[in-house]
Amino acid sequence: MSDYPPEQSSAGPGPDVPARVQPPGAAGAAAGGRNAYAPAPWLWRSAGWLTQQLGVGDASDMPRLIWILALGGFISSIGSAFVWPLNTIYIHFVLGKPLALAGLALMLQAGLSVVGQIAGGILHDRFGGKGVILAGLGLSASMLTVIGLVRIWPVYLCAMAALGFSYGLIDPATSGLVARAWPGGGRRGFNFLYVARNAGVAIGTAIGGLLAQVSFTLAFLSNATIALIYGWMVLRWVPWRIPRTEPQGTAQPVASAAGDCPQEEGAARAPAQAAQAVIANPGPSGPGKEPPASHRLAWVALGLVSVAVALVWLSYSQWQAVVSVYMQTLGYSLAAYSVLWTINGVQIVVGQPLVTTAVRRRLHSLPRQLTAGGLLFTAAFVLIWLWPQYAGFVVGMVILTFGEMLVLPALPAVAAELAPSHQQGRFQGILGGAGSVGRMFGPVAGGTLYDRWSPPGVLAAAGLVCLTATAVFTLYGLLFRRVRSSRDS
Numbered sequence: 024m025s026d027y028p029p030e031q032s033s034a035g036p037g038p039d040v041p042a043r044v045q046p047p048g049a050a051g052a053a054a055g056g057r058n059a060y061a062p063a064p065w066l067w068r069s070a071g072w073l074t075q076q077l078g079v080g081d082a083s084d085m086p087r088l089i090w091i092l093a094l095g096g097f098i099s100s101i102g103s104a105f106v107w108p109l110n111t112i113y114i115h116f117v118l119g120k121p122l123a124l125a126g127l128a129l130m131l132q133a134g135l136s137v138v139g140q141i142a143g144g145i146l147h148d149r150f151g152g153k154g155v156i157l158a159g160l161g162l163s164a165s166m167l168t169v170i171g172l173v174r175i176w177p178v179y180l181c182a183m184a185a186l187g188f189s190y191g192l193i194d195p196a197t198s199g200l201v202a203r204a205w206p207g208g209g210r211r212g213f214n215f216l217y218v219a220r221n222a223g224v225a226i227g228t229a230i231g232g233l234l235a236q237v238s239f240t241l242a243f244l245s246n247a248t249i250a251l252i253y254g255w256m257v258l259r260w261v262p263w264r265i266p267r268t269e270p271q272g273t274a275q276p277v278a279s280a281a282g283d284c285p286q287e288e289g290a291a292r293a294p295a296q297a298a299q300a301v302i303a304n305p306g307p308s309g310p311g312k313e314p315p316a317s318h319r320l321a322w323v324a325l326g327l328v329s330v331a332v333a334l335v336w337l338s339y340s341q342w343q344a345v346v347s348v349y350m351q352t353l354g355y356s357l358a359a360y361s362v363l364w365t366i367n368g369v370q371i372v373v374g375q376p377l378v379t380t381a382v383r384r385r386l387h388s389l390p391r392q393l394t395a396g397g398l399l400f401t402a403a404f405v406l407i408w409l410w411p412q413y414a415g416f417v418v419g420m421v422i423l424t425f426g427e428m429l430v431l432p433a434l435p436a437v438a439a440e441l442a443p444s445h446q447q448g449r450f451q452g453i454l455g456g457a458g459s460v461g462r463m464f465g466p467v468a469g470g471t472l473y474d475r476w477s478p479p480g481v482l483a484a485a486g487l488v489c490l491t492a493t494a495v496f497t498l499y500g501l502l503f504r505r506v507r508s509s510r511d512s
Contacts, residue, residue: 088204089212091260092197093219095253099160100220102249103190104227105242106167109235110183117239118176126466128180132187133463137456139191144199144452148445152196152203153261155448159192160254164247171243191459195451202439202447203265210382210389210436217432218375225368320506321441325450327499328437329457331393334492335400335430336461337468338485342423344466345485346407346416349478355413363420370424378428389440390500392433397493399426404486408479434458441506 106113114125139159146155166186170179201212234242342363350360386392403423407415434454442450472481 085208085212085215086204088261088265089201089208089215091256092201093216095256096197096216097219097223098249099253100223101227101230102246104224105231105234105246109231109239109242112235113239114179118174118179120176126470128183130463130467131180132183133459135184135187136191137459137463139188140195140452140456140459141191141449142188142452143192144195144448144450144455146192147196147199147448147451151263152200152265152448153257153263155196156193156200156257156261157254159189159196160250160257162186162189162192164250164254167243167247167250171240171247191452191455194455195448198435198438198451198455199448200261200265201435202442202451203444206439210433213435214375214379214432216435218372221368221371225365225372228364228368317506318443320502321443324499324502324506325438325441325453327495327502328393328434328441329454331397331492331495331499332430332434332454333457333461334488334495335397336458337465338400338404338488338492339423339427340462340465341404341469341481341485342420344469345473345478345481348473349411349482350413350416352478353411355416359413363416366417366420367424367427370421371428374425374428378425382429386429388500388503389433389437390496390503392429393437393496394493394500396426396429396433397489397496399423399429401486401489401493402426404482404489408482408486411479440503 110129111125114120114128143155143159146158163186166182166189169182170186173179173182197216198213201208201216205212231242234245347360381395382392386395399422403419403426406422407419409415410418435451438450438454439447469481469485472484476484
């Protein structure tokens, strides 16, 4: 029996649509001519070349759902980047509120994002990812419209909180769909989504400033329009249920979480076995339910990674909260500081093949990848602590970005590896919420320490926090082996 609902006219592909992307002729025939969004042959070849250069494999090996979500994430990130760098400026200069209230509004938004992450994960497990993403996009479009048209502080504050909740809903549902649609893809699907989103951020931040110079209302309404476009894509092309397919071709099991990378010695499992570990059965009472001991270990491992992720974001946020102010006290302009984030966005896209090579040759497992990323985060803060010159900040950003490229796209793969099939969304939501907690308290902690200590002291403390996160990642690696052994036994 098919996992798709009966034929629908507006909800996207039906049961006759193949699970994986195929060249236009085959896909169109299989879909009865309804696969209108299959790319032209030249575009297909170009896309395959691009994904290979980015280190995420050939396009023909990638489920089409990954492409849809990546394209949606790309355009959605463009829209979001129109406004998030400008929120503080809008609050201070347009609404006429002090920076302290601006910080309160952003903290409230981050807090509601935590709630949204957890709620989105639970709702994904209960109702599926498509409806959750549609709800999040609809709410965000509504709130962005309110913010753009109504310049009243209490209304803005409530809309910002609801906007944070809507963003939180979308992330775990998206990651859950990626994990279920491509159980044998490992990190490749998440890497592709991560690169696509950051490419959108790089474009959106460049355009957003120009839109805001014309009108802040234009920037907010443009973001709302893009959210509606993404919602139409989800409604049209994302199925309500994902078929439980096993990995095909040369895709590697999720246990390796490295796509075409080898697993750690002694940890190999057949692809079909790995697929069963992730998609065995959707309910807790099915025959694929994992042993209680393994389930408890998975929750403990998730707790360790969540703590480490919160610590990483607690430190990472100091690049916005402290480094920006510190550089201006050293005599560097705001434009010079903005260049650092341009470097960050470009490096994430251009440097992906280098990171992929490092993962393939050295960082074969997720714990190794996370630990290496944590060390790079630590090194970046130590460097700018000891070398407070512009060249030092540039090199520090390069090191920090490589750490980000190792850690952030690996986190959804960690949740997918640890979670039972019926709790994919919940694990994704908890891990995403942990990052939001770090982002919420990071600016407050950094600002408080900045007032009491010297800026170099804050940077040194941030480096120590990153080192602590690295140690927690190492503990997770030890427990991860026990989780895998328990499931294999």
